Amino acid sequence: MKQIKKILESRKIRPSLHRLMVLEYIIRRHNHPTPEDIYNDLLTTIPAISRATVYNTLHLLQENGLVFSITIPGEETRYDYKGDSHAHFYCIHCGALRDIDYKCSCLKKRKIGHNLITEVQVCFRGICENCQKRTK
Amino acid sequence: MKQIKKILESRKIRPSLHRLMVLEYIIRRHNHPTPEDIYNDLLTTIPAISRATVYNTLHLLQENGLVFSITIPGEETRYDYKGDSHAHFYCIHCGALRDIDYKCSCLKKRKIGHNLITEVQVCFRGICENCQKRTK
């Protein structure tokens, strides 16, 4: 928890309880939660927390480059901690979203033509191992 | 327009006027329109068209693999024709979304581990040439 606090302070974000807990949730679980996931989980610890605070906090963390959002058509936005950039795999059958260990030169691009690149999103879509078995 | 009709028929989709026009819009302009863009444009030609029809049609085209959707956090979903898979560049400053001529081996991956890949989305985010000039 002290590490989380340090992360916030390094970005000059006041480390309030809510912010600590939202960021901790994302970093610890690293399973791409939606704002609703975070809200529901934090409700058990902080009964009075409101959705607006969760959204506020996520925007704040995103503006400060600590987290980024992943959007899947037709689904709620999900958030992930911005450690090393990595690719994602989304199963169009069961909806699972997983980190993928896939190194690609495009993840490291910092310039294309005259455009500056600050972030690269790579999302593979398809059918995961489990779902292939199930449909056989 | 006859080509558009053939494309629909090749997927066994009945080529109604609305469907022809939605698909034509996406293919001709290829500037990643939102459902609202399409709706507003078609309104001038077909005054009675409804949003529901636009959404219906887009889902139908997507299910049949003719178009795919691109979602940018905080923005409406955009649609693009599914020709050769290509990468996108999104300017976080002005909001422009452009096709990018960037070949990468990851765009051709069909399998990662035991996961089948049916689609790869690569979106570079950053600041475009114009916006760099403007902020100087």
Next chain:
DNA sequence: GTATCTGCAAAACATTTGCAATTCT
């Protein structure tokens, strides 16, 4: 004491749904 942060409820917005009317074959 002032600025920041939070909760609440309402509003805004994109998207979906149910159903009746229309159109096509």
Next chain:
DNA sequence: AGAATTGCAAATGTTTTGCAGATAC
């Protein structure tokens, strides 16, 4: 006629907003 397609209006679900109260510095 029968099936597919469409329009409308209401419903849904997510995200944002405004403001009042609470909290931190």
